[in-house]
Amino acid sequence: xxxxxxxxxxxxxxxxxxxxxxxxxxxxxxxxxxxxxxxxxxxxxxxxxxxxxxxxxxxxxxxxxxxxxxxxxxxxxxxxxxxxxxxxxxxxxxxxxxxxxxxxxxxxxxxxxxxxxxxxxxxxxxxxxxxxxxxxxxxxxxxxxxxxxxxxxxxxxxxxxxxxxxxxxxxxx
Amino acid sequence: xxxxxxxxxxxxxxxxxxxxxxxxxxxxxxxxxxxxxxxxxxxxxxxxxxxxxxxxxxxxxxxxxxxxxxxxx
Numbered sequence: 001x002x003x004x005x006x007x008x009x010x011x012x013x014x015x016x017x018x019x020x021x022x023x024x025x026x027x028x029x030x031x032x033x034x035x036x037x038x039x040x041x042x043x044x045x046x047x048x049x050x051x052x053x054x055x056x057x058x059x060x061x062x063x064x065x066x067x068x069x070x071x072x073x074x075x076x077x078x079x080x081x082x083x084x085x086x087x088x089x090x091x092x093x094x095x096x097x098x099x100x101x102x103x104x105x106x107x108x109x110x111x112x113x114x115x116x117x118x119x120x121x122x123x124x125x126x127x128x129x130x131x132x133x134x135x136x137x138x139x140x141x142x143x144x145x146x147x148x149x150x151x152x153x154x155x156x157x158x159x160x161x162x163x164x165x166x167x168x169x170x171x172x173x
Numbered sequence: 174x175x176x177x178x179x180x181x182x183x184x185x186x187x188x189x190x191x192x193x194x195x196x197x198x199x200x201x202x203x204x205x206x207x208x209x210x211x212x213x214x215x216x217x218x219x220x221x222x223x224x225x226x227x228x229x230x231x232x233x234x235x236x237x238x239x240x241x242x243x244x245x246x
Binding site for chain 1: 217
């Protein structure tokens with residue numbers, strides 16, 4: 001069935017994201033540890049690139065901040081992925097309109113809100129890094145992300161009311 | 174206050190079983206059982222009418238208000 005294929009594909013993609021997320025966490029953590037353990041090596045590499053144009057120690061602090069923010073993003077993504085997997089499991093089981101899924105959507109909304117705050121923090125560090133003279137990819141506020149966060153909170157509320165209505169209807173003879 | 178469903182009394186007075194009533198009103202035995210044990214949260218007018226027609230009674234004979242606190246309170 002077409003719908004089953006979509007569900008299976010979504011589930012497979014979520015597992016890919018789950019493992020990529022773990023790889024991402026390991027990479028961020030490895031960089032933070034590397035920047036402390038091999039500080040001089042990193043300092044020399046950056047000093048060669050920027051040739052005295054900026055304060056390298058400050059740049060390293062900025063890079064560590066970005067990696068730490070990346071770890072926070074990994075935690076948020078973990079919540080979203082696990083909750084989505086649980087929702088998909090209830091669809092596969094044949095009864096997704098349950099109160100637990102309304103709570104899961106609410107949790108995803110909170111995680112998305114956290115994601116937006118992580119994005120703002122990242123933006124702040126990127127702007128600061130650009131001001132001290134380092135090369136950055138730039139940053140723009142994610143307006144669509146805020147809208148999606150709002151949408152998920154509204155949908156979670158709709159879902160909660162809907163499941164309550166269904167529960168009442170089920171007890172109507 | 175709570176609504177008490179007196180289906181058991183009415184069935185007993187008419188020498189009927191819940192299964193007989195289930196066949197007569199075309200409502201599943203499981204749903205009638207929920208109604209009889211007071212676990213139902215609501216009853217449709219159509220259900221009430223069907224039961225009253227078969228048991229030859231008024232809605233007030235089937236449903237009464239008691240002083241015991243209900244779920245909503």
